[in-house]
Amino acid sequence: MQLMVCAGNSCRHHNSEDVITRIKWRIETDEELMNSVQVIQTACFGLCASGTIIKVLPGNIFYANVKPEDTDEIINEHIINGRVVERLLYHPDDQKVIFGTKCLNRKQIRIALRNCGVVNPENIDHCIKHNSYLAMGKVLTEYSPAETIEIIKKSGLRGRGGGGFPCGLKWEIASKNDADQKYVVCNADEGDPGAFMDRSILEGDPHAVLESMVICGYCVGASKGLIYIRAEYPLAIKRLKIAIEQARNYGLLGENILGTGFSFDISLRYGAGAFVCGEETALIHSMEGKRGEPTNKPPFPAQSGYLGKPTNVNNVETFANIPQIILNGANWFASIGTEKSKGTKVFALAGKINNVGLIEVPMGTTLREIIYEIGGGIRGGKKFKAVQTGGPSGGCLTEKHLDIPIDYESLTQAGSMMGSGGMIVMDEDDCMVSVAKFYLDFIVEESCGKCAPCRIGNKRLYEMLDKITQGKGTLEDLERLKNLCNVIKDTSLCGLGQTSPNPVLSTMENFAEEYYEHVVEKKCRSGHCKSLYYYVVSDELCVGCGACRRCCPVHAITGDKKQIHHIDPDICIRCGECIEKCSFDAITIELEPKRVTVL
Amino acid sequence: MEKFKSYEELKALRETLRIGRPDKSSEDKPVRVKVAMATCGIASGAKEVLDYFTAELKKRSVSCSISQTGCMGYCYAEPTVEIILPNREPVVFGYVDIVRADEIIEKYIKTGELVDGIIPTNYERR
Numbered sequence: 001m002q003l004m005v006c007a008g009n010s011c012r013h014h015n016s017e018d019v020i021t022r023i024k025w026r027i028e029t030d031e032e033l034m035n036s037v038q039v040i041q042t043a044c045f046g047l048c049a050s051g052t053i054i055k056v057l058p059g060n061i062f063y064a065n066v067k068p069e070d071t072d073e074i075i076n077e078h079i080i081n082g083r084v085v086e087r088l089l090y091h092p093d094d095q096k097v098i099f100g101t102k103c104l105n106r107k108q109i110r111i112a113l114r115n116c117g118v119v120n121p122e123n124i125d126h127c128i129k130h131n132s133y134l135a136m137g138k139v140l141t142e143y144s145p146a147e148t149i150e151i152i153k154k155s156g157l158r159g160r161g162g163g164g165f166p167c168g169l170k171w172e173i174a175s176k177n178d179a180d181q182k183y184v185v186c187n188a189d190e191g192d193p194g195a196f197m198d199r200s201i202l203e204g205d206p207h208a209v210l211e212s213m214v215i216c217g218y219c220v221g222a223s224k225g226l227i228y229i230r231a232e233y234p235l236a237i238k239r240l241k242i243a244i245e246q247a248r249n250y251g252l253l254g255e256n257i258l259g260t261g262f263s264f265d266i267s268l269r270y271g272a273g274a275f276v277c278g279e280e281t282a283l284i285h286s287m288e289g290k291r292g293e294p295t296n297k298p299p300f301p302a303q304s305g306y307l308g309k310p311t312n313v314n315n316v317e318t319f320a321n322i323p324q325i326i327l328n329g330a331n332w333f334a335s336i337g338t339e340k341s342k343g344t345k346v347f348a349l350a351g352k353i354n355n356v357g358l359i360e361v362p363m364g365t366t367l368r369e370i371i372y373e374i375g376g377g378i379r380g381g382k383k384f385k386a387v388q389t390g391g392p393s394g395g396c397l398t399e400k401h402l403d404i405p406i407d408y409e410s411l412t413q414a415g416s417m418m419g420s421g422g423m424i425v426m427d428e429d430d431c432m433v434s435v436a437k438f439y440l441d442f443i444v445e446e447s448c449g450k451c452a453p454c455r456i457g458n459k460r461l462y463e464m465l466d467k468i469t470q471g472k473g474t475l476e477d478l479e480r481l482k483n484l485c486n487v488i489k490d491t492s493l494c495g496l497g498q499t500s501p502n503p504v505l506s507t508m509e510n511f512a513e514e515y516y517e518h519v520v521e522k523k524c525r526s527g528h529c530k531s532l533y534y535y536v537v538s539d540e541l542c543v544g545c546g547a548c549r550r551c552c553p554v555h556a557i558t559g560d561k562k563q564i565h566h567i568d569p570d571i572c573i574r575c576g577e578c579i580e581k582c583s584f585d586a587i588t589i590e591l592e593p594k595r596v597t598v599l
Numbered sequence: 600m601e602k603f604k605s606y607e608e609l610k611a612l613r614e615t616l617r618i619g620r621p622d623k624s625s626e627d628k629p630v631r632v633k634v635a636m637a638t639c640g641i642a643s644g645a646k647e648v649l650d651y652f653t654a655e656l657k658k659r660s661v662s663c664s665i666s667q668t669g670c671m672g673y674c675y676a677e678p679t680v681e682i683i684l685p686n687r688e689p690v691v692f693g694y695v696d697i698v699r700a701d702e703i704i705e706k707y708i709k710t711g712e713l714v715d716g717i718i719p720t721n722y723e724r725r
Contacts, residue, residue, distance in 0.1 A: 204669015
């Protein structure tokens with residue numbers, strides 16, 4: 001018999017360590033139990049609200065909310081007498097929870113990531129065993145291009161790169177443009193800070209992307225495929241190269257694929273890691289060897305793209321969904337998700353969350369489910385503050401948004417966006433003004449400089465935010481900040497500039513009081529902004545030893561021997577050196593400066 | 600390898616691979632060890648763990664196949680290793696370093712006895 005006790009971070013806050021110690025002690029003191037029962041510590045079960053969780057094998061019995069004092073009852077009743085302890089059984093109040101064989105909580109469905117973590121990406125045989133290229137064969141032999149496009153249209157698959165444009169429609173437009181040569185491009189220029197979905201797919205299952213590109217080529221009438229991938233992803237590049245080589249050897253790429261007469265080959269193009277090159281037109285320019293700058297649409301790439309030829313650009317994750325749609329049918333895919341957004345979405349869950357990870361959930365899952373069940377809650381038992389979705393173009397969602405079902409429309413309505421799938425969770429220690437500043441810093445770095453609103457406007461936004469975090473902002477600044485945001489939004493040339501003020505606008509909207517505090521009260525409640533907290537020497541505890549004065553690198557501390565010392569907040573750089581040196585715990589961090597009475 | 604001349608040939612290879620070709624493919628042995636080797640896994644030490652499994656399983660003459668695979672999604676518990684024993688459900692172990700790898704070989708692979716650090720699967724594949 002085995003007792004699996006959750007030792008995840010969240011359960012630890014529910015005293016799981018004591019539960020484990022107590023069970024182990026009880027078992028070790030009883031010879032009979034020693035021989036028949038084993039205690040195993042596991043990672044998170046995803047039932048974090050009901051910790052500590054214990055699963056008993058055989059039988060898959062789940063106990064929830066187990067306290068250290070409950071362990072004797074479980075051992076006496078369940079293990080010795082074989083009677084289930086009804087009182088502690090886990091009762092899912094959510095009907096959606098499926099009782100699986102391995103796990104209770106299966107909010108996740110893996111479609112795009114299906115073979116990720118299963119197959120050996122460098123061994124094509126192993127991938128074929130797990131259905132790689134089956135969909136491609138089926139399309140090439142059984143369907144016409146028009147039929148295939150119809151399937152994709154019916155499935156409701158939308159672009160996973162962020163825009164959410166219907167994939168089938170995109171293919172249809174590209175297929176209708178006549179040209180002697182067309183191109184299929186895979187956009188693997190994943191640039192959002194904190195996002196790693198595309199990299200994981202390419203590293204884990206490169207064949208899924210290759211296979212889909214062939215399908216896409218067949219549908220739109222292209223014979224050449226290009227993968228635009230950033231050079232910062234060396235492992236993904238290596239695995240793609242191996243995959244392309246192996247597929248060519250098998251005749252799954254190249255001339256006359258599977259004897260059907262259709263020819264398609266794929267090559268790689270490397271990006272230097274510019275964020276703007278994730279934008280279709282900039283990406284195409286970069287591939288042509290030109291500057292990675294966007295141009296006005298129309299003409300759309302489907303009309304005139306790479307080398308002036310019709311080009312269909314799709315994101316990695318979009319491609320990774322295609323084989324499963326072909327194999328399982330459009331209706332199957334359309335049955336997952338919400339009314340307007342079908343299927344699943346991969347998110348890179350990062351930030352102040354217990355189970356940082358790569359997750360794939362059906363559209364319509366709520367943020368609460370993602371953060372508290374799959375993500376295991378906030379690290380250190382702290383309070384949730386916000387979650388940033390959509391990268392630098394997205395926005396921050398707060399507690400009031402936790403229960404909205406996630407899809408393209410609902411996120412846009414809430415003032416953020418789906419984006420490519422980065423999800424950064426923030427807790428009470430994060431300062432929202434600084435978060436906005438961080439994204440602006442990124443944008444300033446990444447703006448290509450072609451249009452003035454983005455090039456100059458964002459720089460000014462950054463400077464204003466910097467001023468506010470230094471406690472030098474005024475109420476007028478807040479007004480100007482908002483106005484400038486709207487100007488940049490309305491007048492920028494491409495998506496980068498049009499969305500770059502979003503982090504500022506959404507934090508100003510949702511955390512107006514924090515901006516206000518920074519500007520009026522000169523306070524940062526999270527203690528994040530260096531200029532807005534103070535190192536203060538306590539009158540009661542300071543003995544005047546001078547240790548802090550001697551170690552201060554900027555000579556901000558004054559005071560005579562055996563007299564109370566004083567830190568000048570204008571000189572202090574908040575390095576923390578004095579706190580470390582003080583043997584009397586006399587120096588503390590305060591949100592307000594010490595009042596000095598002038599004699 | 601010959602190039603496929605038809606869709607049927609591809610399907611035929613898939614069938615053979617499904618049934619198992621123990622002589623040809625090393626992926627088909629009864630005991631299988633998979634190490635998640637995405638960039639993030641490697642950064643947390645998955646390469647050392649993979650090398651350790653390869654060397655030690657050979658040294659301890661355990662017949663099994665070892666392969667690398669992509670991201671399993673449990674970034675918080677890297678390096679992660681999946682072990683598939685015959686007729687058992689796959690088990691994923693997290694936070695695997697060389698010490699734990701040794702424990703996994705001695706206990707789980709050799710005797711089927713579970714050890715600490717199991718990650719409950721939290722997704723289904725469609």
